[in-house]
Amino acid sequence: MKEFEPKIIAFCCQYCAYAAADLAGSMRLKYAPNIRIVLVPCTGRIDVIHILRAVENGADGVLVAGCLEGGCHFVEGNFKAKNRVRYVKNLLGRIGIEEERVEMFNLSSAEGPRFAEIANEMTERIKTLGPSPLRREG
Amino acid sequence: MIIAEMKPIEEILDMIRDYQKILVVGCKGCVAVCSTGGPKEVSVLASLIRIARKKEGRDIVIDEESLDRQCEPEFVDLAGDKVADADAVLSLACGAGVQMLAERFQDKVILPGCNTTFLGVTEELGVWSERCAGCGNCILDKTAGLCPIARCSKQLLNGPCGGSMNGKCEISKDVDCVWQLIIDRLTRLNRLEMLEEIFPVKDWSPAGHGGPRKMVREDLKT
Ligand code: SF4
Numbered sequence A: 001m002k003e004f005e006p007k008i009i010a011f012c013c014q015y016c017a018y019a020a021a022d023l024a025g026s027m028r029l030k031y032a033p034n035i036r037i038v039l040v041p042c043t044g045r046i047d048v049i050h051i052l053r054a055v056e057n058g059a060d061g062v063l064v065a066g067c068l069e070g071g072c073h074f075v076e077g078n079f080k081a082k083n084r085v086r087y088v089k090n091l092l093g094r095i096g097i098e099e100e101r102v103e104m105f106n107l108s109s110a111e112g113p114r115f116a117e118i119a120n121e122m123t124e125r126i127k128t129l130g131p132s133p134l135r136r137e138g
Numbered sequence B: 001m002i003i004a005e006m007k008p009i010e011e012i013l014d015m016i017r018d019y020q021k022i023l024v025v026g027c028k029g030c031v032a033v034c035s036t037g038g039p040k041e042v043s044v045l046a047s048l049i050r051i052a053r054k055k056e057g058r059d060i061v062i063d064e065e066s067l068d069r070q071c072e073p074e075f076v077d078l079a080g081d082k083v084a085d086a087d088a089v090l091s092l093a094c095g096a097g098v099q100m101l102a103e104r105f106q107d108k109v110i111l112p113g114c115n116t117t118f119l120g121v122t123e124e125l126g127v128w129s130e131r132c133a134g135c136g137n138c139i140l141d142k143t144a145g146l147c148p149i150a151r152c153s154k155q156l157l158n159g160p161c162g163g164s165m166n167g168k169c170e171i172s173k174d175v176d177c178v179w180q181l182i183i184d185r186l187t188r189l190n191r192l193e194m195l196e197e198i199f200p201v202k203d204w205s206p207a208g209h210g211g212p213r214k215m216v217r218e219d220l221k222t
């Protein structure tokens, strides 16, 4: 059987994670190709519905990547995102979708290698969990 | 405003278990303000239900609608076509909104997605607390603008009781003793002597103890 290749949606803040992904590219770092990046102006823009829609439409994992705590360009967008991610995890857990499929990460724009690490880490995690239950039975 | 909170998702899923096509109806009034039943929450709940059902391998079709106010027939009737299309309607409005739907759509299954909890205020984003119990005979003029019926655990009219400690109610250190707040505020207003007036036994009939309540304004009736 073909090895399971997860589809992971990464909501990346333009001031940090997105720039870090760019840097990882410029540095020619190799990382798992399973990440589909969605650029957002700030992780504070991510609402519960955005994460749910990704899951609903078949994402095996969703990651939200924002600035280091205290480093948000809009002061507290990443804290808002953190709370919303926690909220979604709880909702999903209660309907039997593994909470680990959704995660928040924090990094700075200078951390290209860290971005590659996060991409790999999340891909490994989702590979261990297997495909989203929506894809398995749907 | 009327405060409500979404029912546990497990309970909602159980309620709609037998239906293949539902309509989730929110309200842009009170429940939208307390982030429970506005258009945003309608989308979140609809998505959550679709995910849960897809996971079970039993897809469900969900239509979404949010009415300006679910407690008024004119607005409720606007949802007529969508209601007609659905097997069941899940309302995210307060209990009044749910019942207005049930009244206007006699042959449709109408289900509550929220628990209506109290009349209250927004303390800060994400925090709401009770202020009024709808007693039908307001006494705020005598209690420095703070309601002992909604906010005193014992609904004392001549408080505080002996359980008031360091400004907190004996039921929990997180609950202010409203009688302490009343005294503090009367002190600030220089009206402490108002406490000497003893409240007589309260007539609870306007509070609903005299049966369901109704208000009629003849000048407005058509
Ligand atoms: S239906 Fe309920 S929540 Fe909506 S406006 Fe009327 S009273 Fe408020």
Ligand code: SF4
Pocket: B131, B132, B133, B134, B135, B136, B137, B138, B139, B140, B147, B148, B149, B150
């Ligand atoms: S006295 Fe009655 S009407 Fe006035 S705030 Fe308290 S419960 Fe509401």
